[in-house]
Amino acid sequence: MSETALTSSKPKNSLLSQALPYILAVLAAFLATGIFLWLAGFDVLRAYQTILFTSLSSRNGFIQTLLKFVPLVLTALAFTIPSKANKFNIGSEGQLLLGATGAVAVGILFADLPSIILIPLCLLAGIICGGFWALVPAWLLYRFGINEILSTVLMNFISFQVIDYVATEIWRDPLAGHPTTIAIGENAELPLLVSSPPLHSGIIIVLIVAALVYFYTDYTSAGYELVATGSNAKAAKVYGINTRVLFVLALVLGGAMGGLAGAIEVTGNHHRLIEGMQSNFLPLGIIIGLLSRGNHAAIPFVAFFIAVLEVGASALQRTMFIPVELVFIVEALILIFVLLSDFVRRK
Amino acid sequence: MDFELIIGFAGLVFLAMVPYIFAGLGTMLAGQTGLFIVAQEGIMLTGASIGFLGAYWTDNLFVGVLTAIVAGGLFGLAFAFFTTTLNMNQFVTGLALFFVGLALSTLIFKLAIGVTLTPPLVPTLDKLPIPLLSQIPVVGDILFNQNIFVYLSLLLSGALYYFLYRTSYGLELRSIGENPKAADSLGINVKRGRYFAAIGGAMLISMAGVFLPLVYTGTFTEGITQGRGWLAIALTFFGGWRPHTIFIGALFFAAVDVFALRAQVFGGGIPHQFLLTMPYIATLLIMVFGSRWVRVPTFLGQNYDREKRSV
Incomplete structure (x- = not known):
């Protein structure tokens, strides 16, 4: 641009x-x-103390920070992987929600399967749904040359209605006052690393995924094609890289990250689909991605810093209004x- | 459908058109000089929040609109400063300002109002029938029995068209977006033109925001814009960055909006969630078909650095 x-x-x-x-x-x-x-x-000093030290000064705060850290890394990757190819995915919100929907659907429908099968199935459903939600704008870009910035954003607004339908018509929890689905089967819940306060094992998945993405973009030839396309699409094309297909791949991979974030939020954190669970992960993911300047080794660290601030933010609201x-x-x-x-x- | 219903529908469409017109024209004005703003949603939200507070505190809707315009102007100034003077990437700057607007709108509203059980309200803007003209059957009801925002948006569309396509200032402004280097060599002040267009454009976008609380809801709520800022960008694109085609596009967007709301009442068993996705799906479809004939300012989204050898 x-x-x-x-x-x-x-x-x-x-x-x-x-x-x-x-x-x-x-x-x-x-x-x-x-x-x-x-x-x-x-009281400025007290406010800053709260923002910066809440997560590091107590066991509870630290675990809250790790819980925030998980979706933040994934929504950041949802932005940075396509941005390597100079494509911009502003739709991680919708991809997260669709991923959550996929995970909830599998977790409810196949609740009787044993954990060892059901959990990977839930995560896979999330990845596929998130990837599909990004495939729509990616295909529009491939087939018609539609600017992906707008189409990914518009898909977010469609996803809000999709989950509203799922949470109020298909699997509505009649006891909840807010649009929410019933809980997924217990077998679909991610195992806990720490039981009280609960910390789910999604953080391990996220660290592995982040490392794999770093390896892919920085150490493989396929990843280099992505970077080459991003820095000069014309030159990449001359070298025989099919740039149009690569754009699709980059966007769908990004969508898969968003979908995985939703699936982990469901299987690890909420155990159900809740309207508004996307929080502000979309803008924060973009901020993390832009702050790390597409350096995939830096993303976990920046995401952790932002998670610290976010946990401090909720403490700030509780204690100082x-x-x-x-x-x-x-x-x-x-x-x-x-x-x-x-x-x-x-x- | 009987006749009364159609007139009522058309009247509502002209009302729903207003935010699209303002936001679309604002985006277009900045775009004609090559500035591509993506902060519409944030600017509209801030305009809605601050404008509402202005109206609420002074009991005067006009003051509300003025505060929204000032707030929008500040956003435009910031955008122009970052992209034109500091040469920062336009898309990233726009995103950052979008985030600031998103947060600022809610923050200021919460700090000013606090937690209340009943939302603070202002009386929404009344209709202002134009004498004589509103007596014309059918057309009078649809066009001349509206509130002042509707008249203003119609006037503005015409005025901007005249300014951009019938005056030399407008031609100079458009030439900045087509080829800033050539414009510069002709003695046109590229920076000044871009500052002017960004500030003016953001003011218009902010007015689109303040319309929502002052005319529709009477209060500010989080996410009151419901993606209209992003739709306005799409509208400007397929409206070919021209005032008159943006006007037609805004009518279409408004018609889809009103139809989606109306269809919920008449139902027909279709879940309302699916009806509410219509504006976004329609936009995606339009982008598919509109992409064939749109004409985009050549230097849209690109900064101009006069010290550089090649642009």
């Missing part, structure tokens, strides 16, 4: 000079938000300041 590709790799400098813009961006974002908080009459959106603004500002640092570096 512009002369600076999002995924371009910077010349390797020392670690400090690479980290410096990020540190400055975080400080600047907190400073800007601090002024806003101070003007609004809040500051709306959670405040931290979201901090995160968006960090993104803007990191982007700004590019400009400063160029000068």
Whole structure:
């Protein structure tokens, strides 16, 4: 879209000079938000203490952070894998919800199967449904050249109605006040790593997937084709890479990540489909993806940092009545300041 | 369907058209200079939130609209500054501003109103029948018995068309989006044109947002825009970045909107969720068929750096 590709790799400098813009961006974002908080009459220091240390100062907070970390890594990958090929998936929300729907359907319909079969089946259903939800825009791009940014976004709004239908008409939980499905079978629940407070084993799956994606994009020739297409599609085509098919593949892979996020949320966290379970994973995933500049080794670390902030945000709302959106603004500002640092570096 | 019903339907379509027109024209204005904004949804939400609060506190809808315009202008200024002066990627900047708007709208509303059981309300805008013209049978009811937003959107479509295609300023502005280097060499101030278009465009987009609480609901709720900002981008694309075709497209979008809502009442056993997906599915279909004949400003989404050798 512009002369600076999002995924371009910077010349390797020392670690400090690479980290410096990020540190400055975080400080600047907190400073800007601090002024806003101070003007609004809040205790700024206490607020920041809550945001930064809630997740690290208690066992419960730390496990909450890990639970947030799982879907954040996957929605970030849903954005970054296509962005390697210079395609933009803004539809991880819908892909997550469809993945959750697939997992719920399998978990309810085949509730009697033994865990060893049922859990992989649920996850697979999520991956397929999420991938399918991305296949629609990918096919529109392949066949008609439709801009994928808009079509992936529109698929989100369709998915809201799909899960509303599933949660109110097909498997409605009559006891819940909010559109929710009945619970999946116990055999479909992911085993717990820690029982109290519960931490499910989805985090292991996520770390493996993140490592595999890193290996795929950075160490395989198939992954290199993706990167080559992203940096110069014309040149890649001349070299004999079928770029149009590659765009489809990249988008569907991204959708599969979103679908897996939904399936893990269902089998590990909620054990049912709940309207609104997509939370703000879509924008956060994009922020994480953009902050890591498509570097797949960095994504888990950035995602963990954002998860810390998010857990701090809910604590902030509970204890100081500051709306959670405040931290979201901090995160968006960090993104803007990191982007700004590019400009400063160029000068 | 009887005749009364059709008139009522047409009247509603012209009302539902308003946010699409404003947001579409705003997107178009910025796009004509080559700026591609994707923050519509965030700008509209902020316009709706801040505009509503302005109207609520002063008991004056006009003040509400003004505050929304100012808020939108600030977003436009930020977008122009980041992309034109700092040369940052337009798409990423747009996304970042979308996130800021998304969060800011809810944050400000929550901080200002707090937790209440009953939502704060403003009286929604009344109809303003135009004397004489509204007496014309059929047409008068549909076109001239509406609120002031509807008249404004019609006037604005015409005014923008005249400005862009019948004045030299408009020609200069459009030339920036077609070829900024050529425009620059002719002495046209590319940066100033882009700042002007971004600020003006974002103001219009923000007005599309404030329409929703002030005319439809009387209050602000999270996600009040329901994706209209994104639909406006699609509308602008298949409206070929021209005011008059955007107007026709907005009518179509509004008709689908109204039809989806009406069909829920008449039902026919179709689950309402499927009817509510219609605007989005219709948009996808239109993008398929519209992609054949759309004309996009050549430098849409690309920054112009006059110090660079090749653009």
